Amino acid sequence: MLEYRAYEQIESYLNNEMAADERAAFEVLLRTDPRLAEQVREHRKLLHTMRSFGQRQSLKQQLNLIHSEMEDETAVATPAPWKVFWNRHVQTVAVAASVSLLSVFGTLWSVQQLKAPVRQQTAHYVELRREVELLKKTQTAIINGINDATKPAPRPAAFSGTGFAINADGYLVTSSHVVEGADSVLIENEAGQKYKVVEVYRDQIHDLSILKVSDPAFTTFGKLPYTFKTAESDLGEKVYTLGYPREDIVFGEGSLSSASGFEGDTTAYQISIPLNPGNSGGPLLDDKGNLIGVISGKQAGQEGAAFAIKSAYLLQMINELPQTDTSAAIALTLPQKNALSGQNRPQQLKKLKDYVFVVKVYN
Amino acid sequence: MKKSLYETDEAILEGIRRDDERALAYLYKLYFPMISHFILSNSGTDDEAKDIYQEGVIVFYEKIKGNTLELSCQIKTYLYSVCRRLWLKRLAEKGRYAVKMEDSESFLPVEEDTQHHEEQERQFGIMGESLEQLGEPCRSLLEDYYIRMQNMQVITEKFGYTNSDTAKNQKYKCLQRLKKLFFATYKPEV
16 A cells, blocks of 8 residues: 555656645655655656557557558559559669660661662662663653544544644644554644644654645634744753643643753753653744744653754755745745744743644544 | 648648648658658568558657757658668568668668667557556556546546546556566666
């Protein structure tokens, strides 16, 4: 019971519940009685530990509560096993990936570097082969095969090309290959004038043919607006043509890109006008409205390389015509006055188009 | 819970000092992923991460409560340092001392704080065991009186003692036994 009393005292001392004088007495006792002091120390330690222990327990409980609350919140987005794995190994994976990428592209790049000279060699090969092939290439004649067109006509034209007047008296020029093997030939212009023509002269070498209107109803074409140029035209000159690659007249423009034609043919120019079958025999004019050539063909498989016979050879052919009345008539009436120079292109074309015909060939 | 309330470290500290549970909860949720990642990437498990993190938070919390915290860095860094230290210790106990830690954050030396914590943990471990051995109703009696600070009158009624003197006598006997159990294993650090 004494011990019990002592406990009561110690506790009230520790809890600061003692009255001042009682407290003083107890403290004196503490100083003199080491056993009591030890007991008080132990008691204090015990109570303190117990209290902190309790606090700690409740704190832990609180944290656990927070933790489970947090887990509930993130339960939806709970990391899948693969995600944990990924998080753990992301660095390794990244390093491995970059190393492999680096080596793959490095290898590709170095192989490319090694291959570069080899590729140059193959380029040589291709060029060499193309040159060989060039020899085999033939000039593709531009003849537009018309099979189903002009249904209403009793017999549709087999081929068509382009031709143009060389004087007012009904003489025209077209490419020889257009009228090759023709039974009958018809010409028609934009205005709808339609005439039957016959071939009066053919120059196989220069691929040129002279046609003459044989229609009895024909009187005259009217005064021609263009003249024929005898001198050679210069490289780079702007040139244009009109032709009938389809039912309607088509304008094509480009420049004179070479003074020689296919395989160094000096009787022709190379021009950079996109041409199509049906353009054959069309007039080639320069900026001032001088006729400088006759469209003849283009190189197969080659873009922008078309050819036109130089006008000088056309004139030469006219001069060489068998000395008959007809030839004299042509020579005499070749147009001398250019009505196109100094006008802009649409104006030129307006005047020009009546003298450019579609040549329809029947056989 | 409005997050903006605890945007800064100061706001969190202030909240904890005010016994605001939301501040603690906010802090807890804020940095758990960081520690979890650290533990997991240093051969730990989810449970160990939770354990270590809670200990870290307790160290931090009690330092604030005890007003002994001299925070010279961010809370984040402090928590990371403490948890890192605790985890190193845990690994050493498991005999798997990691030669190299995979650190994702900078850290400070916090040996003192963790040592104090470990000492406390030891005491609490003994206290827990002693209370366990004490058995009922002694344990509840003592806990009610000393930890939950319940009135002697309430305790008397709860445990069905005839009067508070009997209860007091009972309490004294229990305390006596606890004292013996506790000091039998507990030796203060020398």
